[in-house]
Structures are given as structure tokens and as C-alpha cells.
Amino acid sequence: MHSAAGPSPHPVADWLLDMALIVGPYLAVCLLAYLLREIYRGIRDLLHQANRQVDDALTTPVPAAADNQPGTDTDLLDAITAAWNADTRKETP
Numbered sequence: 867m868h869s870a871a872g873p874s875p876h877p878v879a880d881w882l883l884d885m886a887l888i889v890g891p892y893l894a895v896c897l898l899a900y901l902l903r904e905i906y907r908g909i910r911d912l913l914h915q916a917n918r919q920v921d922d923a924l925t926t927p928v929p930a931a932a933d934n935q936p937g938t939d940t941d942l943l944d945a946i947t948a949a950w951n952a953d954t955r956k957e958t959p
Contacts, residue, residue, distance in 0.1 A: 874880045
């Protein structure tokens with residue numbers, strides 16, 4: 867590169883600066899595209915993994931509760947239901 871004062875005193879530095887200004891933006895765009903693609907792939911993989919976990923959870927049968935768990939004593943439940951629905955009102959005719 868020539869200036870009004872004559873040839874450049876640092877032609878290698880000028881060439882490096884020209885290359886950085888010409889090629890630099892293209893490299894930055896390529897790097898940005900690569901990073902966005904990797905972020906997209908990472909998010910996609912996490913969503914696929916979460917989907918598999920949900921599918922596995924939905925298809926895994928739930929084991930039956932043990933008899934000592936609350937709400938599994940049917941005799942007690944029947945007795946409570948009968949007491950709740952009992953007609954305790956006594957009317958004289």
C-alpha cells in the first residue's frame with residue numbers, strides 16, 4: 867500500500883491488517899454460525915433425552931401400594947362410607 871508520503875515502511879504489517887479486515891468478518895460469521903449450530907444441537911439432544919425420560923416414565927407400570935399405605939384398607943373405607951351415608955335422623959310419625 868502506498869501513501870502520499872511514499873511506500874509503506876511496514877509492508878508486512880499493512881498486509882496483515884488488510885487480511886484481518888478482509889478475511890476477519892468472514893471468519894467471525896463462520897465462527898458464529900458454528901457456535902449457533904452447536905448450541906442448537908445441544909438443546910435438541912437435551913430435548914430428545916427429556917422426551918425419552920417422559921416416555922419411559924409413562925410406560926413404566928406403577929407398582930401396587932402395600933396394604934399398610936393410607937387409603938388401601940377397603941374394609942375401613944367401607945365402614946367410613948357407611949357411617950357417612952347412614953341416616954341418623956329419627957322422625958316420629
